[in-house]
Amino acid sequence: MGKHESAKLKKVTVSLPFGLGSAEWEADLTQSRAAWALYVELVTRVAVQELASDAGLVREALNSLYTLFGTTREILREAGPDVGASRESVGGLAIAVLNQGLRPFLTKWHPMLQAWEVQRPEKLSPKEHEQQWLEEPKLRQELGGLRVELEVYAQALAQIAGVDV
Numbered sequence: 001m002g003k004h005e006s007a008k009l010k011k012v013t014v015s016l017p018f019g020l021g022s023a024e025w026e027a028d029l030t031q032s033r034a035a036w037a038l039y040v041e042l043v044t045r046v047a048v049q050e051l052a053s054d055a056g057l058v059r060e061a062l063n064s065l066y067t068l069f070g071t072t073r074e075i076l077r078e079a080g081p082d083v084g085a086s087r088e089s090v091g092g093l094a095i096a097v098l099n100q101g102l103r104p105f106l107t108k109w110h111p112m113l114q115a116w117e118v119q120r121p122e123k124l125s126p127k128e129h130e131q132q133w134l135e136e137p138k139l140r141q142e143l144g145g146l147r148v149e150l151e152v153y154a155q156a157l158a159q160i161a162g163v164d165v
Contacts, residue, residue: 010026010027010032010162011024011025011026011027012024012025012026012027012159012160014093014155014156014159014160015152015155015156016093016096016152016153016156017097017101017149017150017152017153017156018096018097018100018101018149019100020087020093020096020100023087023088023093024088025088025089027090027160028082030079030080030082030083031079031082031083031084031089031090031091031160032160032161032162033079033161034075034076034079034083034090034091034094035090035157035158035160035161036157036161036163037075037079038072038075038090038094038157039154039157039158039161039163041068041071041072041075042068042150042153042154042157043154045064045065045067045068048147048150048151048154049147050144050147057126057127057130058113058130058136058139058140058143059113059117059126059130061143062106062109062110062113065102065105065106065146066106066110068098068102069098069102072094072095072097072098075094076091076094076095079091090157090160093153093156093157097150097153101146101149101150101153102146105142105146109139109142112135112139113130113133113135113139116129116130116133116135117129117130
């Protein structure tokens with residue numbers, strides 16, 4: 001029996017991202033395992049890594065963020081109703097991050113970037129074209145702010161999962 005299985009419930013107090021404040025509750029094994037799965041999905045994505053102004057494509061970061069919706073839904077579905085949906089649960093936290101953090105960002109930037117991408121001349125690479133977009137520096141700046149919030153989310157998930165990071 002591992003150290004995470006020995007305690008059925010553990011009290012956690014976590015800081016929440018996107019202006020959600022903080023929450024305290026008793027996390028059970030189901031929530032801890034779901035938190036770990038969400039943590040792994042989050043920290044291994046392009047979007048959570050710092051994107052230098054001359055590196056990578058913001059399109060890759062947006063696509064990476066978008067896939068968090070599907071993986072989060074899958075993790076929560078597999079974890080079942082014990083993962084919760086209230087603010088004081090892993091499920092509720094994950095849903096709030098999607099709806100109040102990621103969705104507004106993607107709703108704003110995805111269509112704007114898509115509109116620019118369809119104008120790319122054949123002679124330009126996607127990276128060159130993206131760098132010519134006047135909104136690209138602002139998108140990168142807002143992506144940096146979003147990344148900070150996602151780091152808060154990752155820290156909360158790590159605490160719930162009971163891992164040191």
